[in-house]
Amino acid sequence: MEYKRNQIEEAIFRTFGAREERRNELKFRIKRLLVTDRRLGRNVKSAKEEDQHYAFFDQEPPGSGKEIMFTAYQAFALLAAVILLEHGLPQASVVRVLRRVRRQFAAAHADIMRKDPRTLFDQQAILAQAKPGMIASNNTDPVFLVFVRLTASSVDEQNGGSAVAVCRGPAQLQAFIKRHSVPGTGATFFEFVSPMHALAAHLSQTVAVKRGRGAG
DSSP states (O other): OEEEHHHHHHHHHHHHTOOTHHHHHHHHHHHHHHHHHHHHOOOTTOSSHHHHSOSSOSSOOOOTTOOOEEEHHHHHHHHHHHHHHTTTOOHHHHHHHHHHTHHHHHHHHHHHHTSOHHHHTOHHHHHHHOOTTOOOOSSSSOEEEEEEESSOOSSOTTTOOOEEEEEEHHHHHHHHHHHHSOTTSOOEEEEOHHHHHHHHHHHTTOOOOOOSTTOO
16 A cells, blocks of 8 residues: 555644644654755665665655655654654654665564554453563563664764664564663663554555545
């Protein structure tokens, strides 16, 4: 399935429960994220993952005024980007993070969307998996976006590199933090399975709107 931008905007509005001015605010943020991704460009020959991919496009995006269709993953990536923005990350940093983890995030999204929500959100199964000290989640197969830092140190090569990843489950998350985080400095992470399924449900209820004078 592919979706028009108006469908993605509407699905994101519904996921956030947004009304009136809040909808306008989210629409503006989505627009700026797309513009930032386009302006950063890409270089498929670059050694850096974040330079090889767009965050929200598959190919070179067309110019302004052209109709663009988005995949279910790209719609989710925009939702994830808005969530990161609203936690205080700079816009360009958000786009670079989602470019950097695109392969991992897209694979996790595809896998999660193949799973039965009744199994994913089975409360008895969630309780059965719970262990002392384990990071809590509301599903049986959590997907975490985690970063220890977003900017590398210019003077501390050993402990100053940036580290960003998509982790499947608490064990992977804890191992990543242990490997990359200096003790006491912590890490930032977000769990995305519920937003994935919420957005998909709302997308299925949207209707594509024609552009131009014929729209009505």
